[in-house]
Amino acid sequence: MTSKDSADRPIIIRTLGLEKHYGIGDATTYALRGVDSSIARGEFIAVMGPSGSGKSTYFNMIGGLDSATRGRILIDEVDVAQLSAVELAFLRCQKIGYIFQSYNLIRYMTALENVTVPMAFAGVSPEEARRRGMALLALVGLEVRWAHRPIEMSGGQQQRVAIARSLCNNPKILLADEPTANLDLDTGQEILEILRRINQERKMTIVCSTHDHRLLKICDRILWIRDGRIERVASREDIHITVGSIGGEA
Amino acid sequence: MSNPTFHALRPIVAKDQVRLSVGRGFRLAMSGMSYRMFRSSVTIAILSLATAFMVHMLSYGLLQHATERGALSELMHQRRLGQEITRLSDADSDATIFDALATGLPERIGEYSRWSGLGAARTTQTCVFARRLREAARALDDFPVAARAVALGDATAQEFLLSFDAGELSRLEAQLNHLGLRAPLGNFPELKRLVIEGLPQLRTFAKAVQIGQKSAIDELNRSFQGESIVEALRQSSPGLAERIRGVGFELTSKDLGDLSRLASRTTDINSVNRLLQNGDISTELGRLFSIDPSQVNFESVSEYVSNSSRATAVGKWLAQAGAPPEITPQRILELATTHRHEVKLTRALGNLSEDRAVGWFGLSERNQWLVVLSFLVCVVGVANAMLMSVTERFTEIATMKCLGAMDGFVMLLFVFEAMIQGLVGGIIGLFLGVILATIRAAIEYGSLLAGATGVVLPVASAMLVSLVVGVALAAIAAVGPAWLAARLSPMEAMRVE
Numbered sequence: 001m002t003s004k005d006s007a008d009r010p011i012i013i014r015t016l017g018l019e020k021h022y023g024i025g026d027a028t029t030y031a032l033r034g035v036d037s038s039i040a041r042g043e044f045i046a047v048m049g050p051s052g053s054g055k056s057t058y059f060n061m062i063g064g065l066d067s068a069t070r071g072r073i074l075i076d077e078v079d080v081a082q083l084s085a086v087e088l089a090f091l092r093c094q095k096i097g098y099i100f101q102s103y104n105l106i107r108y109m110t111a112l113e114n115v116t117v118p119m120a121f122a123g124v125s126p127e128e129a130r131r132r133g134m135a136l137l138a139l140v141g142l143e144v145r146w147a148h149r150p151i152e153m154s155g156g157q158q159q160r161v162a163i164a165r166s167l168c169n170n171p172k173i174l175l176a177d178e179p180t181a182n183l184d185l186d187t188g189q190e191i192l193e194i195l196r197r198i199n200q201e202r203k204m205t206i207v208c209s210t211h212d213h214r215l216l217k218i219c220d221r222i223l224w225i226r227d228g229r230i231e232r233v234a235s236r237e238d239i240h241i242t243v244g245s246i247g248g249e250a
Numbered sequence: 251m252s253n254p255t256f257h258a259l260r261p262i263v264a265k266d267q268v269r270l271s272v273g274r275g276f277r278l279a280m281s282g283m284s285y286r287m288f289r290s291s292v293t294i295a296i297l298s299l300a301t302a303f304m305v306h307m308l309s310y311g312l313l314q315h316a317t318e319r320g321a322l323s324e325l326m327h328q329r330r331l332g333q334e335i336t337r338l339s340d341a342d343s344d345a346t347i348f349d350a351l352a353t354g355l356p357e358r359i360g361e362y363s364r365w366s367g368l369g370a371a372r373t374t375q376t377c378v379f380a381r382r383l384r385e386a387a388r389a390l391d392d393f394p395v396a397a398r399a400v401a402l403g404d405a406t407a408q409e410f411l412l413s414f415d416a417g418e419l420s421r422l423e424a425q426l427n428h429l430g431l432r433a434p435l436g437n438f439p440e441l442k443r444l445v446i447e448g449l450p451q452l453r454t455f456a457k458a459v460q461i462g463q464k465s466a467i468d469e470l471n472r473s474f475q476g477e478s479i480v481e482a483l484r485q486s487s488p489g490l491a492e493r494i495r496g497v498g499f500e501l502t503s504k505d506l507g508d509l510s511r512l513a514s515r516t517t518d519i520n521s522v523n524r525l526l527q528n529g530d531i532s533t534e535l536g537r538l539f540s541i542d543p544s545q546v547n548f549e550s551v552s553e554y555v556s557n558s559s560r561a562t563a564v565g566k567w568l569a570q571a572g573a574p575p576e577i578t579p580q581r582i583l584e585l586a587t588t589h590r591h592e593v594k595l596t597r598a599l600g601n602l603s604e605d606r607a608v609g610w611f612g613l614s615e616r617n618q619w620l621v622v623l624s625f626l627v628c629v630v631g632v633a634n635a636m637l638m639s640v641t642e643r644f645t646e647i648a649t650m651k652c653l654g655a656m657d658g659f660v661m662l663l664f665v666f667e668a669m670i671q672g673l674v675g676g677i678i679g680l681f682l683g684v685i686l687a688t689i690r691a692a693i694e695y696g697s698l699l700a701g702a703t704g705v706v707l708p709v710a711s712a713m714l715v716s717l718v719v720g721v722a723l724a725a726i727a728a729v730g731p732a733w734l735a736a737r738l739s740p741m742e743a744m745r746v747e
């Protein structure tokens with residue numbers, strides 16, 4: 001399942017026989033039924049699948065938010081199941097940046113304060129956090145709106161603040177959970193463009209669950225999940241050959 | 251699918267994970283609260299009401315007791331002054347002498363030692379006897395009512411003992427044995443020794459004192475040249491203090507000043523009362539006060555005379571009846587005000603005996619329960635408010651945990667929030683409670699409240715205790731919801747409403 005161009009790069013996320021069950025006995029629901037996957041450093045991965053496919057469960061697992069029933073998750077060559085509460089908090093704080101479908105900005109904080117929250121958890125001094133926060137807001141083009149609260153910003157702007165927040169501790173992995181689902185087409189396009197730029201300029205690994213077919217144009221590989229299994233893995237080039245003309249977007 | 255080969259696993263390096271400073275948690279809690287101002291202010295209101303209730307209960311109790319203590323000591327002082335006037339014109343009774351000796355009042359003992367002419371050693375010895383006799387009397391008083399009635403009859407234990415002799419002693423012994431009661435002071439021989447040796451000595455001493463006091467009074471009266479002692483005190487003629495002290499009375503200058511005022515008041519009240527016996531005047535005043543003429547007396551005058559214009563009206567009638575020149579309207583108002591104050595004092599002491607509270611800060615048991623209950627209700631209210639605050643912030647909390655917040659920090663955040671609310675609510679409640687208690691006490695006691703001294707420190711400590719209790723209870727109420735928040739899975743952040 002390794003693609004040509006990621007073969008020689010180190011693997012940053014690896015899952016081995018990953019299973020997740022809910023309930024017991026006859027009532028057991030299988031969310032994941034053995035997922036083997038590996039994502040290389042610097043890759044831009046799109047995870048696709050219908051709802052109820054286990055896509056969200058997979059996503060939570062590789063984000064260190066949920067534990068596996070069976071199998072292993074290795075993030076940056078560290079077995080997540082072995083981590084203590086402190087180490088898990090460290091992992092979430094320093095190694096992974098999260099972007100949520102509904103932005104999840106803290107309502108009572110300004111854009112800048114929102115961006116600096118994870119830096120506070122990481123022990124960055126307030127002055128340094130402000131400096132880095134402003135730089136990140138500049139990166140997403142919102143430096144003039146640093147004092148605005150989420151309620152005073154559009155959805156796209158909020159999502160850009162959320163992206164800035166996810167980047168603030170310079171994580172190795174960016175996990176984006178349907179980042180464009182709540183946005184209109186143009187704004188979604190802007191967000192995707194920012195993600196692409198981050199991937200290319202910072203060589204950051206991005207895993208993005210989505211229904212947005214425009215993402216297929218910019219990602220390196222696509223993982224299709226169905227019924228708790230990886231149904232198909234394809235690289236972008238293959239998609240262009242097979243479905244390139246279907247979406248009418250090429 | 252082929253399993254990729256593994257390199258050796260690396261341990262995670264988590265050493266630079268920091269625990270957030272208290273200050274930052276505090277600021278986060280503050281900004282969160284200011285955003286949810288309405289919710290917070292409701293919680294603050296609950297807390298301030300509970301604290302106000304507690305502070306009110308505590309400080310009202312303290313004010314009440316201080317006022318009553320003040321009233322009591324003022325009344326005692328007045329009663330003593332009344333006694334002093336009597337003592338200046340008539341020798342002390344056996345009971346008075348016995349009381350003074352048993353209680354050990356130093357100025358009385360000095361006087362008695364002088365008048366009896368029996369010397370200091372004998373006086374001290376008599377004091378010991380008096381004290382022992384009083385103990386015996388108290389022990390007799392503690393007997394069950396029925397047994398006491400059989401043994402003592404109608405007399406009080408003190409009267410009984412003072413009129414005792416050896417014959418009666420054996421009768422008492424037989425009766426107590428019959429009733430199966432222990433002798434006062436532990437054994438009969440001790441009581442017997444006390445009665446046989448002590449009582450005659452006490453009686454001799456009292457007799458000597460009375461003779462000495464009598465001659466002292468005679469000497470004093472001679473120097474007044476026919477005036478009564480009350481008259482002499484009223485005029486407080488020069489050299490009076492020296493003369494009174496010269497015959498052996500130990501009275502301070504302040505006492506003498508008070509005595510002089512009391513004497514002139516008594517004289518004036520007597521002359522007003524005399525004037526009121528005039529039928530015409532009492533009819534006129536009865537019309538003025540809208541009461542029956544037969545009820546016109548000094549009491550009703552002082553009830554009516556509450557300001558100077560009323561005093562002038564009453565003064566006019568009294569002058570017509572031939573009042574002496576010192577009975578001016580001004581003086582009538584003074585007498586009336588003092589009298590009303592005394593009535594109030596007596597009334598305040600009525601409350602004292604019916605509601606003699608013990609326990610913390612003078613709270614009665616019922617009020618202690620009320621305070622505890624009010625705080626229980628408050629804890630439930632705060633816990634409910636915090637629970638709502640937690641449930642409506644699930645996403646926010648989960649997001650913070652995704653961003654690296656530790657469980658402990660989330661917990662701290664909510665406990666902080668509750669404590670800040672407790673502090674703000676508590677401070678508001680403190681002042682509310684103290685103001686309420688003061689107003690209530692002012693309505694209840696009026697001007698007597700001024701006599702409540704030494705109450706600032708206890709009230710301040712009651713305030714401090716209430717504040718600490720308020721903050722602590724808010725924190726305790728928040729622990730449950732905060733724990734719920736801390737245990738929340740970060741996965742909640744992914745949920746889309």
